[in-house]
Amino acid sequence: MKIALIAHDRKKELMMKLAEAYKHIFEKHELFATGTTGLLIHKNTGLAVHCFKSGPLGGDQQIGAMISDDKMDLVIFLRDPLAAQPHEPDVTALIRLCDVYEIPLATNIGTAEVLVRGLEIGLLDFREVVHENENTPLGYSTK
Ligand SMILES: O=C(CO)COP(=O)(O)O
Numbered sequence: 001m002k003i004a005l006i007a008h009d010r011k012k013e014l015m016m017k018l019a020e021a022y023k024h025i026f027e028k029h030e031l032f033a034t035g036t037t038g039l040l041i042h043k044n045t046g047l048a049v050h051c052f053k054s055g056p057l058g059g060d061q062q063i064g065a066m067i068s069d070d071k072m073d074l075v076i077f078l079r080d081p082l083a084a085q086p087h088e089p090d091v092t093a094l095i096r097l098c099d100v101y102e103i104p105l106a107t108n109i110g111t112a113e114v115l116v117r118g119l120e121i122g123l124l125d126f127r128e129v130v131h132e133n134e135n136t137p138l139g140y141s142t143k
Pocket residue numbers: 006007008009033034035036037038053054055056059060091
């Protein structure tokens with residue numbers, strides 16, 4: 001599975017804890033991240049992460065492009081609801097694209113843990129079916 005990991009500054013520590021705690025799961029998948037988040041995850045856990053540009057410099061949009069190309073299966077975006085972001089339109093656009101393409105999305109650690117644990121026990125396997133069969137009615141976008 002292709003997984004995007006993104007965290008705003010005040011959520012980065014939490015993202016590191018998530019990456020460390022579930023390293024045994026993440027290491028079985030292909031990880032993508034916005035620049036600073038990805039670098040920190042790699043440094044802290046040793047996990048291989050494809051790093052895009054930093055969020056404010058277009059990283060959210062690069063991940064959005066992967067979503068619109070149907071090349072992302074899960075997005076964990078620990079956003080900061082208490083701080084205004086200079087690139088708020090990009091943040092909104094990324095979340096919107098997850099909804100347009102029906103991509104599982106966690107925007108807080110509670111949901112993130114549910115999705116990662118679900119990943120481990122195969123609850124996201126339907127995404128594989130999605131790639132194989134364009135007629136899958138659920139969890140698949142025809143856009
Ligand atoms: O701003 C971000 C997402 O909107 C995160 O970007 P960084 O991982 O580069 O800090």
